[in-house]
């Protein structure tokens with residue numbers, strides 16, 4: 001495997017279940033994904049399909065009573081003296097090892113930057129504190145690195161910004177400051193959860209460009225979570241489409257947009273104006289995502305799928321199958337079509 005395809009994080013059958021009085025809420029239910037160095041994995045799906053809880057699982061910040069199962073293997077490239085990956089699921093969520101990884105090797109930016117900053121400390125103090133925690137003990141060096149990173153994310157007068165409080169910055173600048181803080185410790189993985197939804201279109205484009213530039217310059221892997229397929233097209237190398245806590249289609253971005261297979265992916269693509277090349281009528285996906293508790297067996301998309309076959313699609317759970325090299329789909333109809341073609345050939 002070349003450097004281009006170096007996998008730095010692997011999720012194997014990851015589940016996040018919330019044990020509630022009413023039953024078990026399966027927010028994430030058997031996710032397998034690979035994150036590659038210097039590449040962006042886009043995770044897309046409607047509200048409630050488990051995108052955010054997946055990222056919480058990666059950082060081990062799932063709130064109680066959520067329980068994470070499966071394997072989340074972080075390959076640290078010999079950082080801890082071994083080539084063996086560390087399984088984040090096995091770590092104590094409050095222990096030192098995960099605290100070092102969080103903010104150090106895996107950093108996160110999200111929709112509302114005010115959540116990332118304390119309102120009572122300056123931007124500079126907060127960035128310096130993060131650098132002192134993960135990168136150096138030297139306060140002067142930490143200050144220099146802080147100014148540097150603010151410059152890198154395109155903030156004017158970085159030295160002055162270091163002395164400002166979060167509320168003194170505009171929304172776009174605050175977003176840049178949060179990205180600066182996340183990147184200040186050279187993470188190998190950056191998780192971006194709807195980072196631009198709250199911004200106006202121009203600023204949104206600038207921030208997306210910034211994330212792309214930084215990814216290319218520093219070889220960071222990015223996990224980009226959004227419900228917006230337009231943003232996915234612009235940002236991703238690979239894409240995982242999620243539905244009801246499961247990945248239903250997983251492939252490279254070109255294949256996803258030009259040769260989608262899963263009925264849910266096709267429906268999502270038909271429902272957005274920016275990606276459909278011809279001027280055809282937009283269709284919305286009928287119905288809503290079911291609540292992920294006490295679900296019947298079978299395909300999660302059964303109740304909304306135009307191609308569903310009674311007695312087949314709702315008979316047993318559907319596996320994710322590699323239908324072509326690197327193209328994974330969770331659909332029995334796609335699978336049977338493929339088998340028929342193979343038989344004919």
Ligand SMILES: Nc1ncnc2c1ncn2[C@@H]1O[C@H](COP(=O)(O)OP(=O)(O)OP(=O)(O)O)[C@@H](O)[C@H]1O
Pocket residue numbers: 018025026027045046047048049050051052053054063064065066227291292
């Ligand atoms: N702390 C929690 N306790 C119980 N259930 C939760 C908790 N957090 C999330 N859930 C449930 O888990 C499911 C997945 O939620 P998640 O936030 O991951 O969806 P999402 O795809 O990120 O949606 P959105 O785009 O709206 O953020 C939802 O049904 C949600 O209600």
